[in-house]
Structure formats: structure tokens, C-alpha cells
Amino acid sequence: MSSKHYDYSIRRKLVYFFSLSAIIALIISTTTMLVYSYLHEKESVINDSIKLAKVSGKNIAASLLFIDKNTCKNILKPILNDTNIQYIAIYNQNGQLFTSIGTNESNKKTLAKEISSMEKDVLFSIDLNYINILTTIFYDNDVIGYLEVHTTTNKIKQHMIEQALASLLIMLITIFIVILLAIKLEKMFLKPIFTLLDAMQYLRKNKDFDIELIPSSKDEFGELFNEFNIMAYEINKRDKILHEHNLDLELLVNTTNKELKTTQENLDKVSILATTDALTNLYNRRHIMDIFDEMIKKAKENKKHIGIIMLDIDHFKLVNDTLGHQAGDVVLKEVSHILQENAREVDNVGRIGGEEFLILCKESDIKTLKYIAERLRKNVEEKIIQYEENKTTQVKISLGIYSCIPNITKEELIKIADDALYNAKETGRNKVSIGVKN
Amino acid sequence: MKTVYILLIAFIIPLFASNQERDLQAVFLGRFAKFIEWPQNNRDVFTITLINENPFEDLLDKLYIGKTIHGKKIKIKYVTDVKDIGLSDILFITLDDQKDVGKVIKYAQKHSILTISEQRGFAQRGGIIQLGFVMQKPYLVINYDSATKSKIKISSSLLAIAQDVIKEEAE
Numbered sequence: 047m048s049s050k051h052y053d054y055s056i057r058r059k060l061v062y063f064f065s066l067s068a069i070i071a072l073i074i075s076t077t078t079m080l081v082y083s084y085l086h087e088k089e090s091v092i093n094d095s096i097k098l099a100k101v102s103g104k105n106i107a108a109s110l111l112f113i114d115k116n117t118c119k120n121i122l123k124p125i126l127n128d129t130n131i132q133y134i135a136i137y138n139q140n141g142q143l144f145t146s147i148g149t150n151e152s153n154k155k156t157l158a159k160e161i162s163s164m165e166k167d168v169l170f171s172i173d174l175n176y177i178n179i180l181t182t183i184f185y186d187n188d189v190i191g192y193l194e195v196h197t198t199t200n201k202i203k204q205h206m207i208e209q210a211l212a213s214l215l216i217m218l219i220t221i222f223i224v225i226l227l228a229i230k231l232e233k234m235f236l237k238p239i240f241t242l243l244d245a246m247q248y249l250r251k252n253k254d255f256d257i258e259l260i261p262s263s264k265d266e267f268g269e270l271f272n273e274f275n276i277m278a279y280e281i282n283k284r285d286k287i288l289h290e291h292n293l294d295l296e297l298l299v300n301t302t303n304k305e306l307k308t309t310q311e312n313l314d315k316v317s318i319l320a321t322t323d324a325l326t327n328l329y330n331r332r333h334i335m336d337i338f339d340e341m342i343k344k345a346k347e348n349k350k351h352i353g354i355i356m357l358d359i360d361h362f363k364l365v366n367d368t369l370g371h372q373a374g375d376v377v378l379k380e381v382s383h384i385l386q387e388n389a390r391e392v393d394n395v396g397r398i399g400g401e402e403f404l405i406l407c408k409e410s411d412i413k414t415l416k417y418i419a420e421r422l423r424k425n426v427e428e429k430i431i432q433y434e435e436n437k438t439t440q441v442k443i444s445l446g447i448y449s450c451i452p453n454i455t456k457e458e459l460i461k462i463a464d465d466a467l468y469n470a471k472e473t474g475r476n477k478v479s480i481g482v483k484n
Numbered sequence: 485m486k487t488v489y490i491l492l493i494a495f496i497i498p499l500f501a502s503n504q505e506r507d508l509q510a511v512f513l514g515r516f517a518k519f520i521e522w523p524q525n526n527r528d529v530f531t532i533t534l535i536n537e538n539p540f541e542d543l544l545d546k547l548y549i550g551k552t553i554h555g556k557k558i559k560i561k562y563v564t565d566v567k568d569i570g571l572s573d574i575l576f577i578t579l580d581d582q583k584d585v586g587k588v589i590k591y592a593q594k595h596s597i598l599t600i601s602e603q604r605g606f607a608q609r610g611g612i613i614q615l616g617f618v619m620q621k622p623y624l625v626i627n628y629d630s631a632t633k634s635k636i637k638i639s640s641s642l643l644a645i646a647q648d649v650i651k652e653e654a655e
Binding site: 104105106107108109111112113114117121185186188 | 508512515518519554621622624639640641642644645
């Protein structure tokens, strides 16, 4: 069966299978029957000829022994009424033709020449059209002559044709019955298969394993249905367990997510705490120094300016001493707020000491730097700070600035800016002083 | 016409029997035995007797001595008188005198002897087989009634080749 045939429907397969089996069986049986029939008919014709020779031998014995050809012919003539017998020849003891009747259509195949070498009482030759039989004629236990009969194979052919036709008819009837049987079997086999198929499609579409097939028979299909039911039950049971596990897992995931979120928030808080100053929310010293390192590195690479503003609040100790530490903290917060608000977006503002601040300005030459510093100073100076209800104060700041394409260390840069700040303090405070590289 | 032809043949046969026909006649004497059934007897020889002349010379001796018919050794006997016939199975008659022929036939009927002769009218006179030849082919007249009187049974096969069978019932 080729791969194409595997795609045929079961019905076609059944019809093919049964028809083929029936045809093969019938061909074998018909062939066997025809061969048997042929052999049987051949045997029958030979036996008939032997009987004929025996009977004729008695009847024609006298005419043969007393050389009466006419009587011999007359005795034999009725035998030719059998249209299958075409030719009869009588030979004397010496094998010479005594007389013959009928027509020797198969003249060349006469067996007369075999008489001299005849070892058995009967000889025969057979071809498609004739069976030629040569038998010895005995009378009173003596060989008195030989009888040759040529019989056509028409009777055998006719019989075989009849048998072949009968076989063909039987074959057709059998094939018809086989097809009916195949259709019946198809229903018998396919109904449970389709039921199973429907159930499987239902499972696939609806994911509903709470299903049960009722077996209609106790055969293999019944077992298949039972196994299907067990499978569906097991899957259903497993699904329920999985569903429960899923719920637990979801709960676990949600909880974990929340915990992770909390942890992340805490981490963020820690991170902020680690990088910012708790009071002012500005970068703390360590973090602004890290940023400073990074800015110097980039400015060196890009050969760009970097600007530094160092500032502190003038007479801040006096604020603490006269207004209290709480007021000092408010002042620090307010100043930090002004610095943050008035610096540029790209600038980094950090608190590096009690009242000391550092502002790092990206790509800023001294002119830009001075402009920013003055703006800061002015805004702080103008700011009225309320440190308690109905209690206000004002502070000022001194600033040291420096800008360069960095070819010196961070510490040297800070020193230059710090020196400039010192200079601003020394020269009257509330002012901006530009640093100089020594 | 057929009767005239038969009568003509019957006259000619004895007069012109050729040597070949004589040979056939000798062979046929023995062959007749195959188609004849004699009453049971205890004889251990099968006797062929020739009465009167012997037209076969030594041919019968050559053909039959040392051979058997119906399992019995063949004996050839030549006699001239009816008294000498004795116990025979086949009697070939060449007598010319019809009176003598009648006596022989009577004797033969009494002793169940198959009588054969080539004489014309032999079967009509009570002989059993009249054996003649026409164109070297056998011409047989069989007296069935005579055979019956002699308690001899003749095979239908032999009767079938007879040109004439004398049988009262048939007539």
C-alpha cells in the first residue's frame, strides 16, 4: 500500500481490503477449480476413450479379425454422434490402418507411429484443440488391434468457460456482499471512532475534562472509551490540583512582588540616604565628590570647561547661637532650596560641610559661572526666611568660583575655589570671588 | 438384385478360392473360436478336424500346433469318415456328397461341434458357418438356429459381420 493509500478513509480502506482479499481468494479458488476441472475433464475424456475402446473392441473384434471394414465402420459410426469425437481409426495387430471414420483434423498428430513402441495399453497426446488417445483392443485376452480416437477439447473448453462464468458470477456476488459487509463494518467501526473524535474535539475546544463516554460494547472500543474516561478523569483531577497550585503561586508571586517593591523602595531610600544630605536633600559630600571625579574625567576627554562654585553662609554660627539650631536648620534648608532652584538643570549641588556648599557646573566658562554665582547670591540675600511663626531672618552667602579645562587634580581645583571663597570672605563677604591658579 | 449378387458370389467362391484366401480361411478357422462358446466339457485339447480333403496342406499345422485356444492345446485331425470325427470342437467340411454332409451335420449337432464349410448352401442345409470370399474379403452366412441346436453360442460380434444369418425367430 503506497503512502497515498494511507490517506484514504477507513471506509475505502475496508472496501479495498475486503474486495482485494475476496478477489485474491476467488482468483486462487477459481484457478484451482479450473485446473482441477481441466485435469478432471481430461481424465474423464481419456477414461471415456478407454471405455469406448473396450466396448468397441468387443463389438468390432469380429469385423477386425475377419477383415470386414464396412461392418466395422457401421459399428463405429454411432460413436460419431458425439460431436466431440472427430475421428476414429482402427489399426490391426501389426499397427497398419484397418479402417477409419470421421475427419482427421489433426492428421499430423496421429499416434499410429507410436504403436510399435507402445509400452502401455493407452497413449495420449493433448493440445489446445484435441485430445488424441490410442488404446489397445483386447479380445479374449489377446491383442487384436488398436483404436485411435481424436476428441476435440470443446467439451472441456465449454465446461471451463461455464465454470469461469460461474466463478465470475460468484466473484461479482462476493464482491457485492463484501462491499455491503465493508459498509456495515465501517458503521460498526467508525461510529465509536467518530464519537471518540467528537469527544476529543470537545475537550480541545472547551478544555472541559469533566466528560464521560458511555461504551456501547464490551470490545476494544469499549476498552478505548473506558481508557479515555480514565484519561479525562486524570487530566481533570490534575487540572484541579494545578489550578489550586496556580492560585497559591499567584498569591506567592503577588506577595513576592509587593515585598520586592517594598525592598526596592527601601533600597531607593537607602540609596538616597547614601547619596543625599538628610537635612537639605542636596547631594552629600561623598556623592558630590564622586560626581566631581566623573565630571573631571569627561571634561578631560572632551577638552571642555568645568566650573566650580564653593560657597558658605555668612555668619551662620551667629544664626545658630542667637536664633537656635532649629532656626539654623531652617536657614540651611531654605538656602539649599534657593541653590537648587537657581542652579541650572545640568548643574550638581551638594552640601560638603556644616554651612558649606559645592556646585559643579558642566561646560561653563568663568563668565557663565560668575553669572550663576551672582544669581545665587542675590536670591539668597533677598530671601526672607521664616524660621518660626511670625519670626523671620535673612542671610547672605560668599562664593568662590573657578573654571578651566581640567589639567589639575580635583583637590587642586577645590583648593583654588576654596581660596577664592576665602578671598570673598576676607574682602567683605556677600560677594563672588574668582579663583586663580597659582 | 442383392440376392442375385449373393447367389452369384456363392457359386464363384468355391471354384476360384485363391491361395491368399486359403491362407485367410486357415487363419479364420482359429479366429472363429474366439466368438464361439461351447458347452462345458472336460477335454484338455481343442480339436480342429478336417473331413474329406485337406485343402490347406500343412498350413493348419504350421498355424496352430503348439498354440492354444481357450487355454487348451490345439490338435489338428484329418478324417475321411464321419465315424472318425470323434470329439471335436471345430469341423471343417469339404465333402461333396450332400448326403454325407447331412450325416456329418447331424453328428456335429449332436456333439456340439462347430461346423464350417465353404460350400454354397451349407448354412441352409444345417451347417453353422458358411465361409466364403468375395474379392478376397470374407463372406459369412451363419445358421443361428443350427448353432442353437448344437448348443453352441455365437457372439453377437460375429453375427454382426455375417452377410446372412439364418434365424427362424427373425423370419
